[in-house]
Amino acid sequence: MSTNDQRAFDAILSMAQNLLRRTSTKTGLAITPEMIDAELNKLEMLMEDDFAVVDREQLVDELIRRYSHTVGRNATLSDDSDHVPWLTAERKRDWLYWRRYSEYMEAKIPLVALDALDEATDEVLGHLEDPNREGDWDRRGLVVGHVQSGKTGNYTGLICKAADAGYKIVIVLAGLHNNLRAQTQIRLDEGFLGFATLANVEDLPAVGVGLIDADHSIRPNYATNRTENGDFTKAAAAKLGVTPEQRPWLFVVKKNKTVLERLLGWIRNRVADYTDPVTGRKIVTNLPILVIDDESDHGSVDTGEDVVDENGKPDLEHQPTTINRLIRSILNHFARSAYVGYTATPFANIFIHDKGTTEEHGPDLFPAAFITNLAAPSNYIGPGRVFGSASSTAADLPLTRPLAEAEYAPWVPPKHRNGFRPKWNGSAKIPVSLEEAIRSFIYACAVRKLRGQGNRHSSMLVHVTRFTSVQNEVVGQIAEYVRELRGRYQRGIDLAETESLMHSEYEEKFRPGMARIRTELVEDEKLADFAWAQIREVLPDVIADIKVREINGSAKDALDYVDNEGTGLKVIAVGGDKLARGLTLEGLCTSYFLRTARMYDTLMQMGRWFGYRDGYLDVCRLYTTHELIEWFGHIADAAEELRQEFDNMVAAGATPKDFGLRVKSHSVLTVTSRAKMRNARPMSFTYSGDLLQTIVFPNRADEIGLNFKAADRFISGLGTAHDLNEQQHLVEGQKWSGHLWRNIPAQQVTTFLRAYRTHPASFRIMSPLIADFIDEMNKDGELTSWTVALIGKDSASAEDEAVIAGLKLAMLTRRKTVDHDDRYSIKTLISPRDQAIDLTEGQWKAALELSRETWRRDTERNEGKEPPTEPRGPATRKVLGEGWSKSGVPAVPKRGLLMLYLLDPAASEIPALKGADPIVAFAISFPGSSSERRVSNAAYMANSVMWGALNDWVD
Template structure:
């Protein structure tokens, strides 16, 4: 599609979206394909010239896709301390920067996403202070998004509205590297400034919003430019003078000591208009400031020691680390200021001490004013959908290709030094799996071309080492393999075997994988799978277009997407840290990822493959190790648990300073760098409010039999059970098969847990510690009696019934994840509905009502597109722990729920499928929440200063 064709397409799309929105509002009905066709017919008459340049079917398909999108509700914790509500419709009249940005985004995102952006930026701006408010004020907040989910678009909208409202100094802290800073500058040139900040140009060309409104009188001022060397410098600073009457100033700067010191010097010596008579500190009182801290968990967090003294009071003489100190100092020189951090991985931010403050630098960057959790649109593909979560197990989709250690370790060992030269089978070449990944990328580019996306950017990521010298070798190996493919296809030499291999690979592996991904994840899109003959026709052209680029601190290559907008850049990017955070790989299709960083936030940020893949999700592939897949699954669980806790606090009306955050720890991974966790503490935490489930099992016959016999003895010691359908209340949509025991003494449960042996790799669930915890709670009169359920699969002709304790039960089937010789691992055991076993009707309804109140319609959290019809586990546990006094529902902290299951051993390994093999005994425990503060010695969680401060108060 040419530039003029694209312009016509966007123009029609924008107009059609507005017409459809109005038609839907008038008729109070959802948008339908028939409605789309009707509005397009109207437009074809009034926009005849534009319609002559576009494909009407492509327009219709794009509008159908957009009309199906949804965006969930954001959640926000906020404090009203020293805050005056100010943002209303009257205040927003005649806002120009937001109007043109909104118009600019109309053809680029669905209207529901644009509406959601408007709402989210209003919510965030409303938590800041009115820039016209007199006197001193300070608001600091945090916005938590999803990796690669559009945070830049969100804060660009916020900047536009802040400028409209009257903020005069806008500073964007844009990463640690020049190319990321330049990328951010380009995005803000297009979305806010309206002109390309080209260095040393006589005339700055209009771009983005500037083409919608080219009135130069409203152009903001730019203190930085889009070149790699366009950061804030002394030459620019010497010429800059600002006053309250001028248009807003935009600074896009790196988190770099030299740059921030220059900026601080300029503020003190050129911008300051007042001197504090007591401290002598120079102040800017006439220019309200807003700082946007992109990737605020990276570089901005103070990692110094002794933020507070032994009494928990701030150490006013504390010396913060450099970047944190300089950011705080910039803020401290303004009397009216706002700070908004943006991140998808808030693990480091939540460990900022809430009481940190010094005389010289002011308060730390703890988000005391607000924390906003942004919901993901329905077309977002994030860790929850790629790797699943504890509450949702995705089908093993070909989207992720697990690599065994032997697939890569001899080529790229996990531990290697700078200067290492990778070899595969003794030769200077890529391993077979990386060659397969390159071919996968070639297929992806070919499919996209045949779908009419040939002029769109397509990228492949190769991220296997942090050493630039090793990356250079990988670049040469990948380029040589690509040259070999190109040479054979363009010259037809030695092509027979390669053609046969690629045809077989495409027809038997890649194409069926596309269809499986579409069935599982793609909605409201009509994507076709081209025949191999059509793929082969375009292969020579595709292979000629692909470039291999090295992206690191020493390479000269750059991802010049903007310069290839008309034809689309097809690139294989090989790199390390510069590809690990923030830098966007446009049209990312294929990833080959071996880096074994062991921090939650670093790993998640390396996930460049998350994001939006409209029109080509089915051709995307991620090649990574089985261990990495398990790690990402754990991190997805930890992040989701954090979001659930956040939702509960929002429902309770808590403030950020009341939000005691805890993050689930791991035996191998760390949550963030140890320096950033100086204010975190391993907690002797309660299991109250938790769901624990066994998901790792020993496979040795003796170990399996020992656990089976322990469960068998446990059930035999109990009186005869009731059928599971004899619960207090069974909702019409629910059905169970199995047996139920009530009023089981805690001693029986504790004895079972002490006899049952959890696997050593089960770092989350350790039965002796759980037994200790139950006994500790018994001392306070809690968890004294238990409901026990033996739960089986719905019966069918294919099932082989088994028995436990003499009671018949059908085994569950759980597919193994990962390849381990010593254990059988599954993703999740318990069905969410099983936590509702033996609730009363009033408890069931109360938990459902709370589940609906905390539902965010966030697709990456696997919540579903509609409010839940059944109560969710966290809300069930909360209702049981707290009760609902206003509805006459008492708490049931005296009762725990233990559910037992038998797992089919043939699903662990075909070698375990002999007839007399004992099944695996699995169990789950659902603990009601509690306020007792009773704990056991367990470091499963790490808590922030708010949480362990509260625990200290309980102990006192």
């Protein structure tokens, strides 16, 4: 599709969406294919020329896909102290920048997503201050999205609305590298400025919103341009001046010491209109400023020591680290300022000290005004869907191709030095696994070409080392392999063996994989399938179009997507840090990823494969290590736990300063860099409100046997068991298979926990530590009485049955996630509903009510499109421990729930466990509690807000 054809296609889409919206609103009916067809018939009479150059069937498919999407609900924690509500429909009535951006986005995203964008940006802007409000004010917030989920589009919309409202200076802090800054500038050229900020060109061509509204009188001013070196320069600082009457100014700058110092100097010398007679600080009183901090967890966080003294009071003479100091200083020079950080990985932001204020730099960047969690649209593919939900394991993940160590380590070992030269079987060439990944990318490009997406960008990411010298070697080896393939298909020399390999590989692996992905992950989209003969026909041209680029700080290559807009760039991008964060790889289909960063935020940001893959998700593949798959699964769980905690705080009406987040740690992963965590300490912590479940077990039969005997003794001493389906509190329609005991003294539970041996790799689930916590809580009269449930599989055959303490139970089957030499690891143990065992009817209803209130309809969080019909775990634990005020359910923090399971050792597929006793696993649901009882361990890290609440620091 040519550029003109694409414009015609987009124009029809935009018009059709508006007509369909009006029809649906007027009739109250859902959009149907018949309705779409009828509206297109009307448009065809008006847009005959446009319809002549587009594929009508493709239009129908795209509209059906768009109207099948849903968008979840956002959630916000806010503190409205010294805030005056101001954003009304009347105030928005004559806004121009937002109107044209909204119209520009109509052709790009479904109207339901556009409505969600409008709502989300209103939410954020409304928590900022009215730029016309007199006096001094400062608002600081954080917007948390998903990786590659459209944060740039969100803050572009926010900038448009802020400029309409009256913010005069907008500064966007756009990463640490020139290419990321330039990419952001290009996006803002299209979405806000309306013209291409080319260097040394007087007549700047209209782009994006400028093609919708060419009125030069509303054009914003700009101080930076879209070239690689288009940052805020010394020349611009010397001649640039602003006045209150001028249109808004946009600055897109790097988080770079020289650039930010230059910007700060310009503000002091050319913008400030008042000098504080006491401090001598120059202040801008007549221009409200909005600072957007993209990837705000990266580069912006103060990693200096001693933010507060030993009494918890701010050290007013503390010297923040450079970038943090400069951002705060810029804000501190404005009497009216707003700061909004954007990130998908807030693990560093939540460790910012909420009291980190200095006289020179003002308050730290803690989001004291608000934190907004953005929900993902239903077509977003993130870690929760790539690496599996609680019910799937790594072996079940259709998008991933796990690599055994032997498939990559001889080529690029996990540990190597700068100057290392990769070799495979003694030659300077890529390994077989990377050859396979490149062929996978070629198939993806061929399928997309056959689907009419040949003029769209397609990218492959290769990320195997942080050293540029090694990256350079990798580029050469990949380029040589692509040259060989190109030559064979163009000249037909030595082609037979290669073609035979690719033919069988496509038909036996790639094509069946496509079908599986369509079945499991693609919703409401018709994706055409192709036989090898069709792929073979376009293969020579596809291979000929592929470019290999080195993307790092020393290479001169660039991802020139804009220059190839009409034809589509087909690129294999080899890089390091420049590809690790923020930089968007357009049309990313294939990733070969070996980099082993061990920080939650860095590792998650390296996952550039997350995002939107409409029309080609089934051709996407991720080649990575078993270990990385396990780590990403852990991070996805940690992020979800953070979001669940957040949702509960929102339901309770808390503020950001009340938000004492706890972030799960990992045996080999740190939450974020140690420097960013100087304000976080290993702490005495609580299990209150938590679910603990064993997912790591020994792979030796004798150790399994010891735990079985411990459980057998424990169960034998519990007395007469109730059948789970005869319990007195059974909620109608809920059935379990197993046995139940009530009012079990805590001492019996702790005796079992101290006898049970958790695996050393299970750093969070340490049974003796859990027993210590229960003992501590008993001192306050809590967790003194326990319900114990022995839970089996609902439907089972005689082969599944086992006996423990004389009781029959159907064993669960849990597949191992990753091969380990020393352990058997599973993804999850319990069924989500198991925590609701033994709830009274009132508690069940209260927990269900809270579950629905905190439901966000977020597909990425595996929440589904319909409200929950059963209580979710976090809600159940809150209701049991803290009560739920809206339902008047009393708290019962004295009672804990211990759930016991038997796992079938045969399902582990570990030879050493053949014939072993059933594997005893347990889960504990702790009710929430306000008790200050704690146990000491570093398994969780707490932010400064939580410390202040606990007053319980541990060095």
